[in-house]
Amino acid sequence: MDETRTPAPAEDSPAPVAYGWCSWHDGYAGGVRLIQVHEQGSGAGGGVFACGPCRETHKLVPFADQPL
Numbered sequence: 602m603d604e605t606r607t608p609a610p611a612e613d614s615p616a617p618v619a620y621g622w623c624s625w626h627d628g629y630a631g632g633v634r635l636i637q638v639h640e641q642g643s644g645a646g647g648g649v650f651a652c653g654p655c656r657e658t659h660k661l662v663p664f665a666d667q668p669l
């Protein structure tokens with residue numbers, strides 16, 4: 602039995618980049634931000650995320666940056 606295993610190299614990521622689904626261009630992208638929270642009656646509430654380029658194109662303001 603060959604149990605040779607190389608430990609996964611620790612990835613050095615100085616700036617954590619949120620990787621997720623961009624609802625604007627319908628695809629996965631890095632650096633997505635939560636734009637809007639959709640409250641749902643039951644189950645997990647859905648959030649709408651947008652990547653950087655889409656935020657610029659559509660002038661989207663991240664949820665955390667929106668004035669209350």
Ligand SMILES: [Zn+2]
Pocket residue numbers: 623624625626627630651652653654655656
């Ligand atoms: Zn996008």
